[in-house]
Amino acid sequence: MSFIANIKSMSYLKGHAAQIAEDLERNGKPFVITRNGEVSMVIEGIKQFQEKEALIAALRIIALGEKDRLQETGISVAESRARLLAARRRA
Incomplete structure (x- = not known):
C-alpha cells in the first residue's frame, strides 16, 4: 500500500x-x-474520494454493459449511434 x-x-x-x-x-x-493497535479507519481527502467514487461508477456502468452483452440484451454500436444522433436532433 502506498499509504503505509x-x-x-x-x-x-x-x-x-x-x-x-x-x-x-x-x-x-x-x-x-x-485504535488499540488495530486498524480502525482510513481518512482520505475529498479529491481522492471523488475520484474513487467516479471510478466505481464507471466500473458499474462497464459491468452492466458486460452483463447485457453476455445476455445479448444490449443494443449494437450502430443502434446506439443512431439513437444518440436522433436525440441530438431533437434537442
Whole structure:
C-alpha cells in the first residue's frame, strides 16, 4: 500500500486533525488510523474520494454493459449511434 507510512493512532488524530487535513490536501496520501493497535479507519481527502467514487461508477456502468452483452440484451454500436444522433436532433 502506498499509504503505509501514514499510519497514525486515534490519539494523534484527535490532537492533529488540522495537520492531517493539510497533509491530505498537499500530498493526497490517505491516513490509516489505529485504535488499540488495530486498524480502525482510513481518512482520505475529498479529491481522492471523488475520484474513487467516479471510478466505481464507471466500473458499474462497464459491468452492466458486460452483463447485457453476455445476455445479448444490449443494443449494437450502430443502434446506439443512431439513437444518440436522433436525440441530438431533437434537442
